[in-house]
Amino acid sequence: MMRKRVWLNAAALIICLIHVLPFYILITTSMKAADDPSSKWIMPGYWYTDNFTNAFREANLGTAFINNATVTGFAVLLIVILGSVAAYPLSRHRTPWNKFIYTLFISALIVPPLTILVPLYKLMVDIGAMNHFWGIILLHVTFNLPMTIFLYTGFIGTIPRELDEAAMIDGAGRLGLFYRILLPLLKPITATVIILSGVAIWNDYQFSVFFLQQPSMRTVTVALASFFGQYNNNIGWVAAGSFMAAIPISAVYLFLQRYFIHGLSSGAVKG
Amino acid sequence: MLNLLYAPALILFALFIFYPFLKGIQISFTNWDGYSQEYKWIGFANYERMTTDPDIGKVIWNTFIYGIGSTILQNIVGLAYALFLNRSLATRGLTRTIVYLPVIISPLIMGYIWYFFFQYQGGAINDILLLFQEKPANLLGDSDLNVWIITFVNTYQYLGIAMVIFLAGLQSIPRDYYEAATIDGAGSYARFCHVTWPLLAPSFTVSMVLNLIGGLKLFDVITALTNSGPGYASASLSTLMYQLYFGRQDAGYAASIGNLMFAIISVVSIFALMYLRRREVTS
Numbered sequence: 001m002m003r004k005r006v007w008l009n010a011a012a013l014i015i016c017l018i019h020v021l022p023f024y025i026l027i028t029t030s031m032k033a034a035d036d037p038s039s040k041w042i043m044p045g046y047w048y049t050d051n052f053t054n055a056f057r058e059a060n061l062g063t064a065f066i067n068n069a070t071v072t073g074f075a076v077l078l079i080v081i082l083g084s085v086a087a088y089p090l091s092r093h094r095t096p097w098n099k100f101i102y103t104l105f106i107s108a109l110i111v112p113p114l115t116i117l118v119p120l121y122k123l124m125v126d127i128g129a130m131n132h133f134w135g136i137i138l139l140h141v142t143f144n145l146p147m148t149i150f151l152y153t154g155f156i157g158t159i160p161r162e163l164d165e166a167a168m169i170d171g172a173g174r175l176g177l178f179y180r181i182l183l184p185l186l187k188p189i190t191a192t193v194i195i196l197s198g199v200a201i202w203n204d205y206q207f208s209v210f211f212l213q214q215p216s217m218r219t220v221t222v223a224l225a226s227f228f229g230q231y232n233n234n235i236g237w238v239a240a241g242s243f244m245a246a247i248p249i250s251a252v253y254l255f256l257q258r259y260f261i262h263g264l265s266s267g268a269v270k271g
Numbered sequence: 272m273l274n275l276l277y278a279p280a281l282i283l284f285a286l287f288i289f290y291p292f293l294k295g296i297q298i299s300f301t302n303w304d305g306y307s308q309e310y311k312w313i314g315f316a317n318y319e320r321m322t323t324d325p326d327i328g329k330v331i332w333n334t335f336i337y338g339i340g341s342t343i344l345q346n347i348v349g350l351a352y353a354l355f356l357n358r359s360l361a362t363r364g365l366t367r368t369i370v371y372l373p374v375i376i377s378p379l380i381m382g383y384i385w386y387f388f389f390q391y392q393g394g395a396i397n398d399i400l401l402l403f404q405e406k407p408a409n410l411l412g413d414s415d416l417n418v419w420i421i422t423f424v425n426t427y428q429y430l431g432i433a434m435v436i437f438l439a440g441l442q443s444i445p446r447d448y449y450e451a452a453t454i455d456g457a458g459s460y461a462r463f464c465h466v467t468w469p470l471l472a473p474s475f476t477v478s479m480v481l482n483l484i485g486g487l488k489l490f491d492v493i494t495a496l497t498n499s500g501p502g503y504a505s506a507s508l509s510t511l512m513y514q515l516y517f518g519r520q521d522a523g524y525a526a527s528i529g530n531l532m533f534a535i536i537s538v539v540s541i542f543a544l545m546y547l548r549r550r551e552v553t554s
Binding site: 005008009011012013015016019020022023025026029037039040041082083085086087088089090093098101104105108110111112114115116117118119120121122123138139141142143145149199202203204205206220221224225228235238239242245246249250253254257260261264265 | 274276277279280281283284286287288290291292294295298305352355356358360361362363365366367368369370371372373374375376377378379380383384385387388390393394395398399427432435436438439484487488490491494495509512513516522525526529530532533536537540541
């Protein structure tokens, strides 16, 4: 029995090693000087910091991180507010009309935004939203709302109605009821929504490359892609840039990984 | 009739999803170049053009490989990992954390990370191959191989989602079922076939449909690894549409490709959903 357990743990460690390999190669590549011909499998005995300083400066990663944080922060805030508020009547008052609205929201889950890229681009130009943060924020909000409304509607359905009635009797208005009674109870699902939409928006490339074309407005993925286009013969720089771009979200994940994994499983299976 | 609470969400929907969707159908019947004010109504010409487009067959085929290939791989390996990690192992938390990590990294960055593996000059795979052969292998330039490399990278990245969904499903199966089956003399294989497999049906529905939609719309990884080349060898419908619009100012045709993609993804996912849901009921 003991021996079997040792073997199983060894097998799990081998799985870990296989999955870590790409990150290992990323690190060795980012640390090698351009004229170092040694294999990517071998850790260089030195740390060539020029790759990092050059990549950070040339790809303008500092500005890109700030842009990314701005877009993600505002979009997630709006998603939580608009999504939770919209889900409340859809969950509490299941009239035929509300059921129709709910189905309308949910049907958008299947449609990838990319399929309507051409008309979306035209619309963004027409309303003057090109190269403005507000434009892309509204887009992110819209395309993340279906999942958000789906999760909130399901979750509110599990909260007893009696709670609403008790609060009403105590004199709470409808909005007061929502913010003082319901919102605190929605914490677990709000955490899930923040994680799911936050990761999707932080990592976005498609919308950002189409709608934030001005160099000073580039988000991390767009900055990295144009950097790659310019310097793909200098692989050390590109590796260092990719490495730095992956660090913030990996760090957040490693600190909060319990909630990440829980968020996904509760969102996907129980929602 | 309209509720004030969901009105803002509904307005955003109407403006950024429903209106563009209808507008896209209209644009697909024109020869619009994407910029000028003038364009002509050309009827079904863009859709007829699809039937004679020399690249499109390959592109649709690739899109299905990315969608269905990664879905099958992700679910097989994801289920295997979940069954394995459902035991009490000291290394369980570590393995789960590591397998799930790529899920949260941008698919574009993930593409670059794997680029260092597969690249022609000095790639990690070629470092090993060169020990056995004279010349490096042009893995990403090989038009038969690169589609599978991209499918593999997409599988590697989103394997964690399937694993976590199956783990959650496994943990929701009551232990008594297994105990009862054991008392009835069921071995571990019979327990899997008669308890685990049918009761995991809801997890399969979620995992299959999520991965299917994700694979069919694949874009970032292709852009990062091969830029859909050589030629259109590794293009998907999304990358083709992007190049038609921004590369060749062929917006009308790009819009019709977008509509084709919309039709394919909704038909495939609705059929998959219906089939998988029926399986849940009968199990």
